[in-house]
Amino acid sequence: MIQTTLDIETIRKDFPILNREVNGKPLVYLDNAATSQTPQQVIDVIVDYYQNYNANIHRGVHSLSQEATDAYEAARIKIKKHYNIAKTHEVILTSGTTHSINLVANGFTSFVKEGDEILVSAMEHHSNIVPWQMLCERTGGVLKVIPMNQKGELVMEEFHALLSDKTKLVFCNHVSNALGTVNPIEEIIDASHKVSAAVLIDGAQAAPHIKADMQALDVDFYTVSAHKVCGPTGVGMLYGKEEWLNKLPPYQGGGEMIAEVTFEKTTYADLPHKFEAGTPNICGGIAFGAALDYMNSIGFEAIAQYEEELLQYATEQLLAIDGLKIYGTAKNKTSVISFNIDGIHPYDIGTILDKLGIAVRTGHHCAQPIMDFYKIPGTVRASFSFYNTKEEVDVLVEGVKRAKNMLL
Numbered sequence: 001m002i003q004t005t006l007d008i009e010t011i012r013k014d015f016p017i018l019n020r021e022v023n024g025k026p027l028v029y030l031d032n033a034a035t036s037q038t039p040q041q042v043i044d045v046i047v048d049y050y051q052n053y054n055a056n057i058h059r060g061v062h063s064l065s066q067e068a069t070d071a072y073e074a075a076r077i078k079i080k081k082h083y084n085i086a087k088t089h090e091v092i093l094t095s096g097t098t099h100s101i102n103l104v105a106n107g108f109t110s111f112v113k114e115g116d117e118i119l120v121s122a123m124e125h126h127s128n129i130v131p132w133q134m135l136c137e138r139t140g141g142v143l144k145v146i147p148m149n150q151k152g153e154l155v156m157e158e159f160h161a162l163l164s165d166k167t168k169l170v171f172c173n174h175v176s177n178a179l180g181t182v183n184p185i186e187e188i189i190d191a192s193h194k195v196s197a198a199v200l201i202d203g204a205q206a207a208p209h210i211k212a213d214m215q216a217l218d219v220d221f222y223t224v225s226a227h228k229v230c231g232p233t234g235v236g237m238l239y240g241k242e243e244w245l246n247k248l249p250p251y252q253g254g255g256e257m258i259a260e261v262t263f264e265k266t267t268y269a270d271l272p273h274k275f276e277a278g279t280p281n282i283c284g285g286i287a288f289g290a291a292l293d294y295m296n297s298i299g300f301e302a303i304a305q306y307e308e309e310l311l312q313y314a315t316e317q318l319l320a321i322d323g324l325k326i327y328g329t330a331k332n333k334t335s336v337i338s339f340n341i342d343g344i345h346p347y348d349i350g351t352i353l354d355k356l357g358i359a360v361r362t363g364h365h366c367a368q369p370i371m372d373f374y375k376i377p378g379t380v381r382a383s384f385s386f387y388n389t390k391e392e393v394d395v396l397v398e399g400v401k402r403a404k405n406m407l408l
């Protein structure tokens with residue numbers, strides 16, 4: 001029995017897309033770790049913006065521009081409150097996690113010297129590996145990897161052994177998108193600070209499951225993409241401690257990020273605008289705020305508890321299939337199940353599931369080093385959200401059985 005205080009049937013009515021059919025079958029959307037679906041409440045905010053007050057922000061004296069600016073800045077305050085951020089100007093609105101990480105990696109160019117060390121975890125998304133490799137190429141810094149074990153947990157003794165006064169930066173995701181592992185970021189942040197290393201936590205995958213508290217964590221940087229948390233694509237957050245954001249140089253030059261421009265010299269705008277060159281995704285930022293409102297109206301505790309039940313049920317049902325192996329069995333994990341069946345390529349399973357209306361992801365999930373670690377080409381990944389049901393898990397399990405029978 002799955003128990004929840006949530007009224008899942010009512011919640012599902014908020015998501016019009018869940019009513020559609022795919023290949024003649026009701027859609028079973030289990031690709032939430034790639035992107036979440038958008039509730040009507042957020043769609044309404046997007047439509048309202050374009051129907052009623054679409055205008056460029058911050059520069060205009062006219063009323064529409066004022067309304068758009070007010071709504072955009074109100075969204076920034078919603079994000080600040082949601083993540084318990086001390087100062088509003090510590091919220092930088094970006095195009096998403098990838099943009100946020102690149103902004104920091106670029107900014108660190110002058111803070112990393114030859115031989116300095118940057119630690120990254122073994123279970124990073126490509127967007128949290130490549131920018132650091134590029135930073136090392138520019139600076140002569142050295143990238144070191146915090147290893148993981150077969151369960152998909154970081155080996156914390158090795159992490160502590162890697163830390164030294166050469167460590168300048170530590171990067172880790174809060175939750176792994178490929179395995180679902182929730183990493184012990186509190187321990188990582190505290191230990192890194194003891195050697196005066198800065199820490200960036202990629203919170204993209206944590207966003208729909210965990211309400212992170214920036215002040216309690218005392219983290220230096222934290223990133224989020226709105227589209228993982230019921231918001232639109234192409235917008236997200238970089239949280240940075242004020243002292244770091246003041247030290248880092250701007251990432252892009254352009255309008256909005258300047259105080260004064262002459263051909264001899266330009267001075268930069270104050271935070272947060274120093275990092276927000278050009279016209280931002282105005283509608284997206286406003287909708288990001290609405291998405292957090294929506295999630296909070298449901299409640300993160302109830303969401304986490306229900307998703308945990310779905311995860312346990314799905315894990316049991318899938319493991320009952322002969323030859324099925326789950327990758328990522330960390331004690332502390334979110335509702336993501338990466339799996340393979342002996343002798344079958346994950347892509348073939350994904351293709352058959354799609355014919356049955358079931359959306360899962362197959363491949364390396366932008367985390368190729370994890371697949372190399374397990375010596376597999378990829379996995380089938382089913383990731384569950386609070387709007388998924390036990391019945392949908394049953395459809396998945398039947399679909400996987402059917403795929404197995406067809407392919408073996």
Ligand SMILES: *Cc1c(COP(=O)(O)O)cnc(C)c1O
Pocket residue numbers: 033034095096097098099125127128173175176177202203204205225228
């Ligand atoms: C989705 C995701 C990213 C990338 O987010 P974008 O919105 O594509 O920039 C990075 N890290 C993790 C853990 C993710 O889940």
